[in-house]
Amino acid sequence: MNSTHSVIDTREAYLAATADLAAGNGPLGVDAERASGFTYSQRAYLIQIFRRGAGTFLFDPPMIGDFSELNAALADEEWILHAASQDLACLREVGLNPGRIFDTELAARLLGLPRVGLGTVVEELLGIHLAKEHSAANWSTRPLPESWLVYAALDVELLPDLRDQMVDLLVESDKTDLAAQEFLAVLEKPAAAARVDPWRRLSGIHSLRGQRNLTAARELWIARDDLARESDVSPGRLVPDASIIAAARVLPTTRQALSALREFTGRASRNELDRWWAAIQAAQTSTDMPQSKPHTDTLPPPRAWAERNPEADTRFRAARAALTALTEERSIPLENLLTPDYLRRVCWAPPIPADAASVGEALESLGARPWQIDATAQLIADAFVEVLQVEDEAEESES
Known part of the structure; x- marks a missing residue:
């Protein structure tokens, strides 16, 4: 069995860990750490799994790649996750697709607990204080600091005990069947369809009035999204939404005017200026201008x-x-x-x-x-x- 805080980053170590986990007993505690807010992708940069009789294993997904062997060995077991809907997509991306889950966050909601974050639920039901200081860390960092690994391991090591407590509470409150239906619904929920006009989610977009201004916002958003995807950096870290809106509102008529725009900031605002100016030029000549209010089936508030x-x-x-x-x-x-x-x-x-x-x-x-x-x-x-x-x-x- 691997040391609790040793990251598994080779195929050989991964296959050995798979065998150890298959030999364990009971459900698996599973969690995944992404780098939301730092990277463009929503991939998992660390996957933690704990099973009684086997121990805790911390996997490096970018290095391992495909987890199909582990999935084949353990997919039929119950997987315990907290807020499973947040992690299932990145787990499935590497071939991990559980057939049964127990969602401790969802169970906490169904049990009427006042707060449903993992730390507060663990403290209320297990009496253990679980620090969450690394929850928003950049998990694409390599090497991962030891304190982060301790945090990541503890998250999954407590899940089986937490699940057992919740099972008893669900039985007492006659909510076992409805919990099972909710867990299955999370598993079977189809992936969200791609958004139509995702650029319309720019913060402050509603302050733009003219179609040409909206066109500029769209072209700048597309340019930023392309660069973010290429470099695997969160778009907002390249150029903030507020900067895109400011440029779209002003519609600079020259490259120099765009460069001089005080509100146009961000790590890529100047070294990628040609890219942003090309987007502005495309907007100024485009005949494909968006409607101010797109058709939607969303109900009014x-x-x-x-x-x-x-x-x-x-x-x-x-x-x-x-x-x-x-x-x-x-x-x-x-x-x-x-x-x-x-x-x-x-x-x-x-x-x-x-x-x-x-x-x-x-x-x-x-x-x-x-x-x-x-x-x-x-x-x-x-x-x-x-x-x-x-x-x-x-x-x-x-x-």
């Missing part, structure tokens, strides 16, 4: 419903109040009882007739799990009926 769709606003307020009462009764956060977007969509455009069966079908089509439908469909339908009755009584009193 609920605060605007009273004016834009008052009937939906009334339905939403009534249904949300009913579900809020249920969350207090069952000690489950509202966002876990039912995905907020599902509730909003059913309230905005309810099925006709809006009874428990049709509401349930609508929720199912949106992606709600069976336990969520069982818990909420009747309450939502009842709320809709009550709203209609109040409206009818109001009309009768007026006539």
Whole structure:
């Protein structure tokens, strides 16, 4: 068995660790460390696995490459992760694809714990203080400092004990089945589709008014994204969003004017000036200019419903109040009882007739799990009926 704080970075050591883990017993504690905010990619730069009877293993994914042997040996075992949805993509990227998971962050939510970060959950249920000072570190650093490795190892070593405590609590609160449905939903959730016009997520984009200004923002974003991908650096570290917006607002007419723009800063703002000026020039001559407000199926925020769709606003307020009462009764956060977007969509455009069966079908089509439908469909339908009755009584009193 490898030393707890020794990073496995060769195929030979990796295959030996795989054999050790296969010979262990019980579920696996698994975690992955990325370099979000530092690198362009969301790849894993460290993967930690602990199993009773085997020990703790810290793997260097860029050096090992393919983990298919480990996956073949252990995919059928239960993998314990905290906030699994954050790590599954980078694990699958190297060939690690669990068939069963136990998500301690999600379990904490379903159990109604007031805070669900790993450190606070471990402290509450195991009585162990877990420092999180390296959670936002640049894990692409090599060599990794020993203190970081100690932190990374402890994260997974406590997961099996934490899982066991949570299993007992889920049984006591009669939430075992709904937890299983939620864990399966995380595993089966399809990868997010590529965003349409991702440049529209630039911070401050809404301050740009003209189409030519939006075109400049788009071209600068594309240029920055290309450079970030080439160099594997987080885009915001090259040129901040605020700098792109400032340049798009001003629309400099010369390379020198762009260089002189005080707000145009960042590590690549000057040494890649030709790249940014080319983007500005492309924007100034482009005939493919974006619309100010793109078509989207996103609903307006609920605060605007009273004016834009008052009937939906009334339905939403009534249904949300009913579900809020249920969350207090069952000690489950509202966002876990039912995905907020599902509730909003059913309230905005309810099925006709809006009874428990049709509401349930609508929720199912949106992606709600069976336990969520069982818990909420009747309450939502009842709320809709009550709203209609109040409206009818109001009309009768007026006539």
